Every structure is written in C-alpha cells, then in structure tokens.
Amino acid sequence: MSQISGVMNADYPGRVILAVDTSLGTAVALIDADGRSRADAATVDPLGHAEVIGDLLQRVLDGAGAGEISHVVAGMGPGPFTGLRIGIAAARAFALGRAIPVVPVPSHFAAALTAIETDAVTGAFAIVTDARRREVAITVFDGVDGDGIPSIVADTFLVPRVDADTHLDGIRRIDVDSLSAVDLARVGARANAAGRTLAGAEPLYLRAPDVSLPGAPKRVGS
C-alpha cells in the first residue's frame, strides 16, 4: 500500500473504483474502470457497521491486486442514519487519504441496477428498503437511460410499511435488505463518465432530526 498519489490519470491502465455503502448491511467493492468486479466484501448485519468497515476495506484492497484507485463511490442512503453515516465518513476519509474524489450515489441505484442487469427485471419496479420506525423508503425505477444509469420514475419517499402497497399502484415491488457495492460502483463509474451528479453531499436522511423544542421547565412542586 504505497501508491498514495494525488495525480489523476484518466489513461492509467490499472484504474479501479472503490465503493462503500452502509445503508443496509456493510458493502465494499472494487471494480475496474470497465465495470468488472475486482473484489467484493460485505456483511448483511444491519448493525455493526463501525466494527466491520475497516476490515472490509482492507480485504478488498488486499484482494484487488495492482491498480490505482481513481474514485470512491459513496452510497448516500436512504438508510438508518447512524449506520449510513459510517460508510460515508469512511468513504470520504479514504478519498482524502488518496487525494481522489468522492462520487455520491443514492444507494437505491445499486439495488435497481442489480434488478435490471442481474435479475433481468423489465418495466417499472420499486426498490423498497427498511427505514425504521415502521416506515419504508421507496424509489421507483424503469430501465436504464442512455448512460446505463437506472432511470428514476418517482423520487425516494417514506411511507408507513403497512401502506406501501397502496402507494405502489401495482408496480412490481422489490424488497431489498442488502445491496451490491459492485453495482453501486458501476453506477458511480457511469455517472462519473457521463459527467453527472446523482446525489448531493448530504446523506438522504428523508427525516428531520428527532428532537422537540423545550417547553417551559416542568414543575417539581414543593
């Protein structure tokens, strides 16, 4: 691990892309610039992201062979906030360590690409993930666009789990509890190649912090 470089060379033959996602389990992968998987490591545990993230990163680096990492793709959620932030923090710090850019990608894009390219799902479909508090996060996609990126039909929204179907109106529902960092990396690579930005710097929280403004102090009586 000595190739720490701030120099970006688009023609570097061994360029690889790292992806990190902790929106569900913890998933880390390295792919070649052409999208081939180099190394992939994941746990499906919806907790424990902080414990495993370092070892998973180390494992994909060790397993990937030679290659200079050109980008770090960060899965931006939606997902339970506490876990989600760990992957984003790790992705950003990793990128900082190598002086390379972070490519933020909404995590549902990875699940959508898996559905389309691995599971051959056609037509409109909804990626549904747990959002805690008896809610689910839903994004509706339909195929891929000209850049090979899943096309969003309806932006991500939160609904009570029991109401999910009424919001889907017959659209095929795909419930997901883990996702492929390889596919996340692929979406990031395609977005980057097309010069597109799929997410902002802020995670997809979809919910304000759970706080209440203090009222008058409670009476304690005498």
Next chain:
Amino acid sequence: MSAPLVLGIETSCDETGIGIVRGRTLLSNTIASSMDEHARYGGVVPEVAARAHLEALQPSIEKALSEAGVGLEDLDAVAVTSGPGLAGALMVGVGAAKGLAVSLGKPLYAVNHLVGHIAADILTADSEPLEYPTIALLVSGGHTSLLHVRDLTSDVELLGETMDDAAGEAFDKVARLLSLPYPGGPEIDRAALDGDPAAIRFPRGLSRASDMAKHRYDFSFSGLKTAVARWVERCEADGVEVPVADVAASFREAVVDVLVTKALAACADLGVPRLLLGGGVIANRRLREVAVERAEAAGVTVRIPPLSLCTDNGAMIAALAAELISSGRRPSTLAFGADSTLPVTEIQVAESAVPEDGDPA
C-alpha cells in the same frame, strides 16, 4: 523512534476535534462545534451532533493539516476516540478514522476519551512533565469523573463519577430554570457576578456522612437541580422576583464546593498531593479559583491545561496515542467499534496481538 506524528479524531459529543501532535508537541488543535445548533434545544441532541460531525470532518482534517504544515503521508499513525460518548457521534469518527488509516496504510490507535482529557496536560508548552500518581477531576457537559492516574498509558483507575447528570448538564438545566440561554456554564457565571454565593444554602449531593460511606467519590447533581427549581417556584408562588444573581451564585457554589471537596478528599485519602483538572466546565472561573485556593491550603498542586485543551478536542486523542506509541504499544486492530460506556481502565481499545514472527509492528 523519534517523536511520532499523530492525527487524532474526536467526535464523542458536539465538537468535531482534529488534532495533530508530534510526540508532546502540539501542531494543530482544530475544533468545529455544533453547539449553536443545539442551543435552541437547550442541550446536545445526539442526531444533530452526528450530522454535524459528518459535515465537519473533512474540512477540519484539511484545516488541521495545513495549520500543522504536514501532509497525510507524513503521519506515523491515526488516532480516534472509541468511547465513552454519544454512540452515533462516536461512530462517525470511527468510520472516518478507519477509512483514513486503511487508505494511508498507517497504524490506527483507538483510545479512551476520558484518558485523553488527562493526556491534554502533556501538550501544555513549557510546563513540568506530569508527575505520577495524580488525581484527575474531569468535568464537562458529558462527564463528571474523579480518577486516580498512576500512569497515563497503563494505569488509570475510576474513583467515582456522577450518578445522574454531569456537572455541565446541571449548569444547562439550571440556566433554563433561570431563563438563561444555552450553554448554561458561561451564562450562570455571568449571572453570578453580582450574586452572593452564600445567599441560599443549596444541597451538596452525596455529601452526607451516610452517602460518603458508599459514594465518597461519586457525584449527584439532580437533587441540586430540583432544589433550585423548587426555590424558583416558591419565589413565583410568593409573587417575588427571582433573585437570579443570588440563585446563580449559590447554585454554582454548591457545584464547585462538592467537586473540589471530593477531589481534595481523594488527594488526602490516597496521599496524592497533585490534582489535574480537565473538561469544558473547567472554563468556569469560580471552579478554578476555589480549586486553586483550597488545594493550596491542603498542600496539593493543581494543574490546569489551557482551556482550548480542556474542552473536547482531537489533540488530546493524538497526544494519548503518541504516548502509547512511545511506550511500545501496538496499534489497534481494525475490528473495534464505538463504546458509549467505555470504562476508563481501557486506555487503548483492541490492541493487536504480537505478530506470530515476534516482530513487533
């Protein structure tokens, strides 16, 4: 090995602290605080703090590096707070520290926040080195702990801690009772300026003879807070204006009295003539005054690091790791997590085993 160059990451509460030290020399102490965002809620909101850490980390690391005039490739190690603290906030720092350490291929040291507060002392320029053993009193919005420090890197014992609110929390809550803004510490200090500290005799928590048997070095501030609330309510019921200055001064006196009394009792009981103060509440002028005055009378030497090193910061985390490295400790494995209740005896978390070939890393 020459003095190790270490970058420390601290995110246990509402300060995103990045510090860079070379051994015992402070190169940068960068702090981004989300305190303003918590002000409207009257206290630290964990989710708000965690969101702020994620935003602040990268710019803070960059700022610290440029301030220190070093590059990431120059570092000998990365250090991070593993606990104690707010779990969700700690995890942001742990994730970042692991990402950075793996990216750079540098060793990572996961350390204890409370012991970090003690380590802050060794960064104090031009002072005599810390002598052992010493009693340490750490007081902040998150903790109130009394420690017996026999060695910074290997032997720290918890003598006592708060059973309910931290002292800083008590200041915040009483400030609210007096309709003063957050954070309460400086506000109470200001309000107390013209007050009479002897005007009202508020209770000293866990100080009765019966309590002292079991909780000699422990603290409790919730009874004090309730006593203040009752007092204020009684004023209102009687239709008299609350004498804010006197209440503030008398409340502060009760907090300071119990903190200093218990700390000096520990010094006397254990025959340790040294007291180290740390934590954000040390900013309270009256606490410093009383501690210095009464310690002197008791023949105890008081050490107070500069305020910028007393509040939560990354430099103290880096300093502790640098001491661990210098004392031959191996890095932590990558498998540790955030431990919101990490005991003070765990100075370093998840130290890696001696490699099979016996060659220390």
